[in-house]
Amino acid sequence: MSAASPASPWRGPLTLIAKRVGMAFVTLVLVSAVIFTISGLLPGDAAQEVLGQGATPEQIAALRHEMGLDRPALLRYLEWLKGIASGDPGDSLVANMPVADIISERLPNTLVLAGLTTLFAVPIAFLIGIWSAVTRGRSADRALNLMTLAMVALPEFLVATIAVLVFSVKLLWLPSITIVPQDPTLGEFLRAYAMPVLVLGVGVIAQLGRMIRAAIIAELDRPYVEMARLKGVSPRRLIFRHVLPNAVGPIVNAMALSLSYLFGGAIIVETIFSYPGLASLMVNAVTSRDMPLLQACAMLFCATYLLLVLIADTVAILANPRLRQG
Amino acid sequence: MNVTSILRAVRRLPISGKVGLVLVLFWIAIAAIGPFIAPYPPGSFANEEVFAGSSGQFWLGSDFLGRDVLSRLLSGARFTVGLSAVAVTIAVCIGTGFALMAAVGPRWVDELLSRAMDTLISIPSKIFALVLVAAFGSSLVLLTLIIAITYVPGNFRIARSLAVGLVRLDYVEVARARGEGRLHLALVEVLPNMIKPLFADIGLRFVFIVLLLSGLSFLGLGLQPPDADLGSLVRENTSGLAEGALAIIAPAVAIASLTVGVNLLIDAATQGKAR
Numbered sequence: 001m002s003a004a005s006p007a008s009p010w011r012g013p014l015t016l017i018a019k020r021v022g023m024a025f026v027t028l029v030l031v032s033a034v035i036f037t038i039s040g041l042l043p044g045d046a047a048q049e050v051l052g053q054g055a056t057p058e059q060i061a062a063l064r065h066e067m068g069l070d071r072p073a074l075l076r077y078l079e080w081l082k083g084i085a086s087g088d089p090g091d092s093l094v095a096n097m098p099v100a101d102i103i104s105e106r107l108p109n110t111l112v113l114a115g116l117t118t119l120f121a122v123p124i125a126f127l128i129g130i131w132s133a134v135t136r137g138r139s140a141d142r143a144l145n146l147m148t149l150a151m152v153a154l155p156e157f158l159v160a161t162i163a164v165l166v167f168s169v170k171l172l173w174l175p176s177i178t179i180v181p182q183d184p185t186l187g188e189f190l191r192a193y194a195m196p197v198l199v200l201g202v203g204v205i206a207q208l209g210r211m212i213r214a215a216i217i218a219e220l221d222r223p224y225v226e227m228a229r230l231k232g233v234s235p236r237r238l239i240f241r242h243v244l245p246n247a248v249g250p251i252v253n254a255m256a257l258s259l260s261y262l263f264g265g266a267i268i269v270e271t272i273f274s275y276p277g278l279a280s281l282m283v284n285a286v287t288s289r290d291m292p293l294l295q296a297c298a299m300l301f302c303a304t305y306l307l308l309v310l311i312a313d314t315v316a317i318l319a320n321p322r323l324r325q326g
Numbered sequence: 327m328n329v330t331s332i333l334r335a336v337r338r339l340p341i342s343g344k345v346g347l348v349l350v351l352f353w354i355a356i357a358a359i360g361p362f363i364a365p366y367p368p369g370s371f372a373n374e375e376v377f378a379g380s381s382g383q384f385w386l387g388s389d390f391l392g393r394d395v396l397s398r399l400l401s402g403a404r405f406t407v408g409l410s411a412v413a414v415t416i417a418v419c420i421g422t423g424f425a426l427m428a429a430v431g432p433r434w435v436d437e438l439l440s441r442a443m444d445t446l447i448s449i450p451s452k453i454f455a456l457v458l459v460a461a462f463g464s465s466l467v468l469l470t471l472i473i474a475i476t477y478v479p480g481n482f483r484i485a486r487s488l489a490v491g492l493v494r495l496d497y498v499e500v501a502r503a504r505g506e507g508r509l510h511l512a513l514v515e516v517l518p519n520m521i522k523p524l525f526a527d528i529g530l531r532f533v534f535i536v537l538l539l540s541g542l543s544f545l546g547l548g549l550q551p552p553d554a555d556l557g558s559l560v561r562e563n564t565s566g567l568a569e570g571a572l573a574i575i576a577p578a579v580a581i582a583s584l585t586v587g588v589n590l591l592i593d594a595a596t597q598g599k600a601r
Binding site: 027028030031034035038039145146149150152153154155156157158161162164165168169170260261263264267268271272282283285286287289291294295298301302305306309 | 451458541579
């Protein structure tokens with residue numbers, strides 16, 4: 001894209017996007033400060049944690065010095081930030097391994113789970129959102145509304161329990177824990193992922209479906225829709241050619257939000273199905289109070305969330321022709 | 327708001343709203359009297375059989391140690407409902423308090439609070455809660471505070487936009503010109519007019535809080551034994567999942583009926599207003 005030339009119609013949107021990127025970056029730095037501060041507020045610090053109850057004050061002081069915990073907080077924060085930014089957030093206190101190694105082993109698993117859930121949930125959410133928007137106020141819409149309303153409020157472990165009961169215990173179709181074999185065939189792969197994806201998808205479908213419905217209905221009330229109807233545009237063309245392109249902004253925003261909800265759900269789902277992903281790793285880090293690992297996981301989730309929101313903002317800006325006049 | 331006008335509002339609710347209201351009232355009642363009507367003490371090993379099914383003596387069967395599930399559920403509900411109610415109250419007091427400060431205070435206060443809350447809101451709530459639990463542990467008081475703090479930014483955002491909209495209205499300008507102080511503006515002029523729309527947000531946040539609390543307890547990071555909320559009951563009995571034990575389904579369904587009930591009630595109540 002030759003965006004730099006002043007006459008380009010893309011100049012307006014590009015400055016906006018550059019601003020958004022800058023803001024996201026500032027937010028990320030602020031978030032890192034929050035996470036570092038909170039996890040540094042431990043009553044006893046990491047040295048105490050490593051040595052346990054029986055340690056003498058001298059031993060603790062020595063280890064604190066060795067770990068660099070006796071230096072000023074600001075200095076430690078900057079070093080930590082440098083480590084995180086360069087991809088080396090230090091060593092895990094529990095596993096005695098570099099945090100980066102542990103994470104890089106788990107991260108692909110969570111990405112696969114999140115990716116599959118997105119592929120499964122987004123089309124269904126669109127279907128539900130569009131269907132209930134066009135039947136607004138009628139019985140189909142009311143039924144879908146009640147269904148999604150209940151689905152958003154279900155705890156993941158209830159959906160998981162029911163799924164295990166139905167598919168593993170009664171029907172004996174699917175395994176109740178997720179073990180992906182080495183070099184799986186497509187069938188094995190789908191069987192392993194069917195339940196976690198289904199459970200994780202329920203919340204995403206409900207939330208995204210509701211937001212898509214709201215976005216479309218907001219457009220349906222606009223005068224241009226009335227105009228198109230009077231012109232005799234078919235309902236299908238009205239939704240797909242007129243309404244959806246105009247609702248892109250709110251819809252991509254809704255997608256970013258519900259994908260971030262997916263991370264929260266993954267914490268429960270990965271634990272239930274003993275799936276070795278990043279979210280269950282983070283839970284383990286909390287249980288063992290492995291702060292370097294926990295901080296790195298938290299930063300990774302926050303950065304991904306900010307990135308998703310940034311992408312959504314960018315798409316919304318690019319999709320808005322009014323900003324393209326230059 | 328007298329009794330007849332409340333009754334009339336209830337009668338006008340659609341069926342889904344009535345179902346929601348009944349569920350909500352049911353769980354409030356259980357939270358209040360549950361432990362007194364429990365057939366057994368929640369900690370007693372009443373049944374020799376573990377993961378027993380439903381029977382006349384043990385309506386909801388027995389758990390992984392042979393304790394009565396119904397009794398444990400009745401006392402667990404008190405923790406889930408009570409703790410969530412306290413947490414949502416704290417969250418809304420802080421969030422809405424800050425929102426009022428931002429709306430009537432000097433510009434820099436608004437800037438500062440909004441920046442801070444924007445930062446916190448970009449940390450997904452479950453992740454934020456996990457970091458807080460790791461740092462502070464999860465004693466009863468700390469857990470309540472952690473869950474409350476996690477949902478302050480969301481409430482702040484809604485309450486601020488409501489309050490800022492109201493502050494711009496003429497009647498607040500008039501009050502300001504009259505020489506009323508900021509505290510008066512916030513509490514007497516702005517707050518009363520925010521209450522109704524805020525209720526929907528409070529209900530929604532209560533649902534989030536119940537889910538977060540049960541989720542944390544389910545992960546073993548929430549309420550610590552011997553205290554047990556509904557999420558802890560699910561966790562305790564996960565070993566019964568493979569046999570489809572009632573001990574794991576009952577508390578999970580209990581949580582769902584509470585959260586779905588609140589959701590149905592809010593939806594019906596807010597839709598009625600729009601019509």
